[in-house]
Amino acid sequence: MSSLRGQIRDFTHLRYKRRKLLSLFISFLLSLSALAAASCLISVFGYVIWKGLPHVNLDFLLSLPKPVGETGGGMFNAFLGTLLMVFLGSVVGIPWGILTGVYLSEYGRGKFAFLVRFSADMLASVPSIVVGLFIYVLIVKPMRGFSALAGAASLALIMIPIIARNTEELLKLVPNHLREAGLALGIPRWKVILRIVLRGSLGGITTGVMLAIARVAGETAPLLFTALNNRFLNLNPTQPMASLPVQIYTYAIAPFDEWNQQAWAGAFVLVIFVFVLNLGTRWLVKPTALGTRD
């Protein structure tokens, strides 16, 4: 027994320095990986500000694209297009997502609910370019033309599963005794759900919706062959429509410096839009939002 203890002590002293160094070294590596990710974010963000901000001015914000060779011009049509398509997508996507979330949280037991939950998760992981393909076959082809409606549909399709799962998670946090209290007062269940359960988590649901909007506002791939692009100002949803992400893409891969600069400026606007939505929700509706995220 004493021999073992001696052995342990010898080994411990011999190896302890090495173990401690190893632990320190790995802690250093872990910190380094965190630093690497953080600096990549700062680099992307920094470049967008550095290259984009100087070119953002009233002309850029409020005028239409000019042909190659002419200076000036802006992305007004793209801003408007993105806003319009995100709005149209939200009109369908938000209620659909929330009601699905309500179903999953309030009635969601058994196999069918599992299927719905699973489908939502799968839908959320379908590549957005495939969503675009699907909408092309579903809407663009029968309608014989690219249109803002098709673009909005693909954005809605991306929003639905995100909102549904978020709503479900939030509603599940509402304590059961609140529902029972409502039911015990003789309030019908559907009113309990709408008036007590949904209203109680309105903040969190809003957060989820805003995050979903932020996500689709930056989507490019599903718009490439649904809404296509449009060099002119168009407010007719049955016609092709410009959008900010597609415009950034087009200008980024074009061989003209002027366009490249505008791509950066557009990127700046898009990043600000997305970040304001992200940060805004975080600070505006803090209690529920943070409670569920961490």
Added chain:
Amino acid sequence: MKSSPLPMNNQNTSVFEKIILRKDVRFADRVFFWITRLIALLLVGLLVSMGLFLLNASSLAIRSSGIVSFVSTSVWDPVKEVYGALPVVYGTLVSSVLSLIIAFPLSIGIALFVNELAPAAIGRIVGFLVEMLAAIPSVIYGLWGVFVLVPFLREYLQPWLISKLGFFPLFEGPAYGVGLFSAGLILSLMIIPTISSISREVFAAIPRGQREAALALGATRWEMMKLSVLESSKAGMFGAMMLGLGRALGETMAVTMVIGNRAQIVASLFAPAQTMSSVIANEYAEATSDLHLSSLALVGLILFVVTFVTSSLARLLVWRVTRSQRKLK
């Protein structure tokens, strides 16, 4: 549904309830239930019809060459109307695997740093920054890739790697900048948030007692992480990796912008290539022949099936792991 969704709708309701719950109320309840259920069903229908519509759209390509020869033919040439998906499958696989090789260790490192190592305040900041990484739209990554990453790789990193490791086919020159390597790098940046946040979830589900057991035995911090955290989250980390892979396989814009868009199979990582998603993004809007459209749809269908399989496996794995850990707790 075994348990009735409408508890008031059973036989032995009290007199009090019968007075309160008039028929129309019960009817309204039932209507509400069926509305939400129908809408939820529509979501399932969307997923199913997505598969069916894509299948239908790609039927011409399937009939003309068959799936097996489609994915094993190595020429993709719209001009000659020859459509073999091997180069784009290859491009997708290599860029995704490359991104995993870079992103997986980094993400686990970040997750360990935030959950196990850093003081709460710093951990929260890093966690927030990584979450922001997920919020940046793909096209912005592409823009950054085209004007920042690719020039840097072309001027500095790739020439250096070629001079040191050029004897190895993977690192053969010339340094184009655009290509598999750049795509892999950008992809890794985009999947880090996915892998690290899922890993953090998995780690957080491990009971405190596990960590204290290791510390009480005289483990150093790293030994504690290895013994209590990593050892028991292998399945969860694998699930996180698969979810990351699912994202990488389908990611489109950033890849399209930096991969060089040439459907070819070349050993060098520095050579331009094409992925399944980027070939659709590049060619679909301009494709005119039916076979071309159908072949692109078939590529989309394959992408759909592959990401479906990866993500569902990953989902089930992560679900099972976090649930069983919660039970232990």
Added chain:
Amino acid sequence: MPDDILSVEGLCAWFGEHQALKSIDLNVASHSVTALIGPSGCGKSTFVRCLNRLHEEVPGASASGKVLLQGKNIYDANVDPVLIRRKVGMVFQKPNPFPALSVFDNVVAGLKLAGIRRKSVLKEVAEKSLRQAALWEEVKDKLDKAGTSLSGGQQQRLCIARALAVEPPILLMDEPTSALDPISTAKIEELVVQLKKDITIIMVTHNMQQAARISDRTAFFLLGELIEFGDTSSLFTVPKEKKTEQYITGKFG
């Protein structure tokens, strides 16, 4: 006293702003069993967790004061908590074997950390520790099964064996039987009495009968203060403090 293996002087502990321990003084004699009793939230668990410096691993927690282990203050600036934990083993309230490791690997986990890899040594120690923990007969045929496949009582004894394997002079037990059935509890109590000849045991319990049955000395904690500390027999029969008397007669807690 010369044969005190552990003496605590003015130990204070905090969780953030909340002070959980208020200047505790206490001596523990070598080869004895000391029981810590008191209502929940009185600081007894925090106290033992300060003795192997595990308390400070809780985010926001801190401690001050002196804990002399074999004459050396473990809260000195140059002391490495990892080495302290090697000398002061611990068994927790809920059994916590490493789920990914087998029974055998659980027992020798501490030895492996210390760098002992020779199979013969590991086997010998594993058997000895499992015998000490009165578990050998039950698990000798399933050493390579997962540690979590055992029953709750067996898991707890596995954790005791794991702590004993590195031969710590002191073993801390934080309500080791509160999650167990009466039979497992009896086994562990028996074990504690047996172990006394080899090591020193400090045990938190909320069960006064348990304290009376197995301990030599008992400390009564209330609201972060040490109210009374003395021989178990006298503390339970003729308590000096009014509060102690009220507690052991069931007036509160």
